[in-house]
Amino acid sequence: MQENYIQNLNPEQEKAVKHIDGPSMVIAGAGSGKTRVLTYKIVYLLQNNIKPSSILALTFTNKASKEMQKRIEEIVGFNYSNNLWMGTFHSVFSRILRFEANHLNYSSNFTIYDTEDSKSLIRSIIKELNLDKEIYKVNFIRNRISSMKNNFITAKEYNNKKELIEADKIAKRIEFGRIYNIYNNRCMKADAMDFDDLLIKTYELLSRNKDTLLKYQEKFKYILIDEYQDTNNIQYLIIKKIAALYKNICVVGDDAQSIYSFRGANIQNILNFKLDYPEHKIYKLEQNYRSTSTIVEAANSIIKHNKKQIKKKVWTNNIQGEKIIIAKTGSDNEESRIVAKTINDIQLQNEARYEEFAILYRTNAQSRALEEALRKRNIAYKIYGGLSFYQRKEIKDLLSYYRLTINQKDEEALKRIINYPARGIGLTTIQKLTIAANKMNISIWEVINNIEEIGLTINNGTKNKLENFVSLINTFKEEIEIEDAYTIAEKIAKKSGILSELYNDKTNEGINRFENIQELLNGIKTFTDSSEQNNTLPEFMKEVALLTNEDKEDQKTNNKVTLMTIHSAKGLEFPYVFIVGLEENLFPSLMSKESEESMEEERRLFYVAITRAKKRVFITFAASRFKWGQIIDCSPSRFIREIDSNCLEKKEMYSKETRKPVYSVHLKTRDRRDKTKQSVYQKKLRKINNNTINSRIDLTKITNGIKVKHNQFGTGTVINIQGEGINKKATVFFAGVGQKNLLLRFAKLEIIEK
DNA sequence: ACCTCAAACATTTTT
């Protein structure tokens, strides 16, 4: 074990590291060595003879936890680092839930439904109930269920909350409560949990079983939490419970980098921390070691525009560096070409490697033009986010075979593969099976196994096909606990017919899919070889649902330009950073204009983007941009004006090429669409561009206590008014949504009663 | 039961 690592710390960092007894909070500005403090703190604990297994360290992404584990391992060795309880909230809690499954009416091999599975289940429920899918939109229903769960409103409680039912009534979604209830029952029946369940069920487990709670309170004597500003309400409550005994809890975060409120993250948790642990100590890390002083100053000048923030002054001793370049370009394609050219130039002049560059954008859809421009210049790049490897169709298909073999109740897996590859079991048959399963409250698998007893009318041919399918899965089942993961995984890939189905598809996509399957099998092989005792397929599958693209490191060549959303860039750093698409309605996003709060979150997002850079920042915006096959005129983002002009150098960059006219094959349909119904987006856009005053209602009529209706949040009560004239703002409490600050000139509020 | 094509849909961010 190395002893001298503490020398690498400044006095404040050292104090934070050595504070191990009692609660502490580290407010860490961007680039101030936050990860270093966390890492060394864990090392320090281990050196003070704390057992690794009694340290719980929670991170925001798997990647962050892996990185930290690696750094700790380098200092203390694998035997110590391996026994730490380190990971994301979801992965650590799923471990606990599997261990304690018997307390919850779940088996320890329960399935984790990802977002796709949840949506597919909701889609079936809506269909079974014969509801109008225009009113009951799958995405909306899933989001609403998720937000209910994150606010601790069970399906039962929903039925007691008049405001919620009222809100759904107004939106003509009277059956929401029923869908919510059925959804929960179906998950339970399938021995499956969705992402939110992993948190909720953990909380339930700890609330209902005193012994279990005590066990984990005793176990986790030391708790550390990274990115605390992005924890949500349930996560906060679970941690509060576990930490209640020893109160050795250390949270690390930066309120200026809170960018996940759409997922329920709550900055309030930072304030609550002070109230919950009055004996706490706060350490502020304000020296930035990452960026040039120009970048630090620019970042400070932006975040200054936010009203809500904890006071701190980030500063640096680093050199001034070069100014931030802001480039105005003609179109999105031109923007991409200029970014690619600039990367090329810098790479040649400064002998920089491609891996030193990152291109950051607000939405995933922006990557397409950039990819094209990079490809044209033969610049190697890797792209994060978008469709995850594990979400690809062929991967999910094969994984569904594994899932069903492990858990026959897994309805979504069964539906996915019962007729893939095609074996002549059609929709009609599946419908009959589903109806019977719902009626008798058993799984589809059980129905198939008891067709005779149930008395279903299915012809003998189909019956035969069903029997073959069942015995196929049963043969896999016999071996899955005995064989190692790779052996059985490969066997299933072959015998299910997936491998040959894809092998025979000689189209480009087919070849690609075949290769992806090979890659998955290779991954399983690595898993099998690296873990000698617990190397069964069920063990492998426990991790898979929580993995994302970022966890699948591409080992081939690492010298590539990185493309990602700003959200996924959190916690990373690059010498050269390009931030593209700085246009009103894109960044800040159109959706964020309804309230001051979401506008401030967009601004924090911009702050995060700039502070990723070590040496240089390039910002670009375009005068026009392709969106849904149409060209949209854009104006520069307000954030550009907010940067201190001393840090900036402005450029206009037009290449000679103008946009080629686009001739559409589907001219007819587009014509009609343009004339008849304008897209919602267009309408919104026009509204914001044209009017500065909300014309629908008289703003003076909105006062304290008045009831209003909002088309997204439902009904709510005005609890506070600020400002005057066109800057008048209202704080409104919406049932089931919470408090929102709305700028009245934008928010389309209707007055319901006085 | 399966295949094909045109219409409809979608764009905020993700464990």
Added chain:
DNA sequence: TGTTTGAGGT
């Protein structure tokens, strides 16, 4: 623009 879904034909 690119992807998904559903109707209608075989």
